Amino acid sequence: MKIWLNGGLQDLDTARVSVLDHGLTVGDGIFETVKTVEGRPFALTRHLDRLARSARGLGLPEPDLDEVRAACAAVIDANPMPLGRLRITYTGGLSPLGSDRGDQGQTLVVALGEAGRRPDTTAVITVPWTRNERGALTGLKTTSYAENVVALARAHEQGASEALFGNTVGQLCEGTGSNVFVVLDGEIHTPPVASGCLAGITRALAVDWTGAQETDLPLDVLDRADEVFLTSTLRDVQAVHRIDGRELPGAPGPVTAKAMRIFDERAADDLDP
Numbered sequence: 001m002k003i004w005l006n007g008g009l010q011d012l013d014t015a016r017v018s019v020l021d022h023g024l025t026v027g028d029g030i031f032e033t034v035k036t037v038e039g040r041p042f043a044l045t046r047h048l049d050r051l052a053r054s055a056r057g058l059g060l061p062e063p064d065l066d067e068v069r070a071a072c073a074a075v076i077d078a079n080p081m082p083l084g085r086l087r088i089t090y091t092g093g094l095s096p097l098g099s100d101r102g103d104q105g106q107t108l109v110v111a112l113g114e115a116g117r118r119p120d121t122t123a124v125i126t127v128p129w130t131r132n133e134r135g136a137l138t139g140l141k142t143t144s145y146a147e148n149v150v151a152l153a154r155a156h157e158q159g160a161s162e163a164l165f166g167n168t169v170g171q172l173c174e175g176t177g178s179n180v181f182v183v184l185d186g187e188i189h190t191p192p193v194a195s196g197c198l199a200g201i202t203r204a205l206a207v208d209w210t211g212a213q214e215t216d217l218p219l220d221v222l223d224r225a226d227e228v229f230l231t232s233t234l235r236d237v238q239a240v241h242r243i244d245g246r247e248l249p250g251a252p253g254p255v256t257a258k259a260m261r262i263f264d265e266r267a268a269d270d271l272d273p
Contacts, residue, residue, distance in 0.1 A: 002078035004071035004110035009078055012111070021107055023091025026099055027144035029107075030054040030091075033233050036084035036112065039076055042233075042271050044069065046201045050141060051088060057140040061106060063090050071110040085115045085234060089143065118235050120260070121251045123160040123242035124175070126222065127151045131165045131173040133196030141198060148176035160242070162230060166219035167196045178235060179203035181212060183227035183255045188212035202231040202263075205273060209266050210259045222246075227253035229260075237263045 001012040023029035032051050035042040048065045055062045072086060089109040095102035129151060137144060151163035155176075164180055167173045174180060174197035181190045190207065192214040193199050206212060222228065228240040228248065237260045239252030252260060266273065 001111075002075060003112075004075050004108070006108055009074055015109075017107055017109070018094045020094055020097065021091055022093060022095040022101060023089065023107060023143050025095070025097060027142065027146075028058070028060075028092035028095070028099075028101065029089060029143035030058060030060065030141055031143055032088045032141060034072070034086040034088065035115070035233050036076055036081070036086050037271070038082055039080055040271050041072060041076065041086060042267065043201050043205070043273060044072065045272050046204070047088070050199070050201065051090065054140045054142065055090065058137075058142060060090070060092060063106070063108065068108065068110070071108065075110045075112050079112045081112070081114050083115045083117065085113045087111050087113070091143065115234055118238055121239040121241040122162065122230070122235075124162045124164055124228075124230070124240050125155050125158050125160045125244050126219065127154055127163045127165060129165065131167045131196040133167045133169070133173070133194065135196075138196050139193060139199060152176045164222070164243075170219055171195050172217040172219050172221055173197050174200075175230060175232075178230040178232040179206075181206065181229050181231065181259075182217065182221055182225035183229075183253065184221070184225060186226075186255060188255060188259065189215040189217060191215070191217055200231060202233055202236060205266070206231050206237060206259065206263060209262050227251065227256045229256045236260070236267070 002009045005015045032047040034047050091107045092101045093106045094104040155163040162175045165173045173195045179200040222243050230238045239256045241251035
């Protein structure tokens with residue numbers, strides 16, 4: 001396995017990042033996960049645009065996107081696989097212990113791992129913890145991910161693949177690594193970015209391609225929605241068949257099934273929409 005680290009390809013077994021890297025010591029970093037299909041990345045331009053936005057939001061120097069694009073191409077070429085998870089990580093780099101950043105430059109890592117196609121339906125749970133829609137990191141895809149790790153572990157303990165958060169005012173927000181959509185009376189709704197959710201790449205495409213509405217939704221909408229589905233880079237559009245103890249028989253329902261079909265067709269037509 002070859003990865004890209006700070007300017008070139010290296011063997012995974014011998015690549016090294018300092019133990020004092022700010023991404024390790026304080027989670028001072030950003031990342032993107034990109035799907036690769038038969039050696040080609042999906043929606044890479046959108047992902048790189050968001051990487052730059054996250055860097056600005058975190059106060060990091062913007063990455064050289066031409067270098068990142070070249071690194072992605074090199075890693076994909078070096079590791080052929082039918083379906084992959086390409087991970088771009090960009091951190092504050094070597095820094096003193098504590099919250100202050102150093103002046104040694106940033107760290108860029110690009111790695112690729114094999115992925116499998118997700119099942120058409122999944123189970124989710126809700127968790128008692130909240131997203132802060134007014135936090136300093138809201139809307140940024142940062143490496144400060146421990147909150148998601150805890151919630152996802154809770155989901156796995158309960159036989160689910162995802163955990164859904166509300167925000168501080170009781171609105172439906174997002175999953176640990178996904179956006180959530182609900183179907184009410186035949187219409188598709190998803191929480192707006194103002195709810196505190198990440199502006200997901202797949203979310204944006206699903207909104208554009210299905211005509212979904214961005215709507216403030218109470219968390220208990222999950223108790224009455226006709227259909228529920230998730231979107232993310234590797235889920236694409238995935239139906240939900242159970243929320244906590246509530247079963248949604250027949251998932252994927254007709255609206256979700258249509259959204260899945262539309263997404264698959266449009267994504268196949270254009271790998272960089």
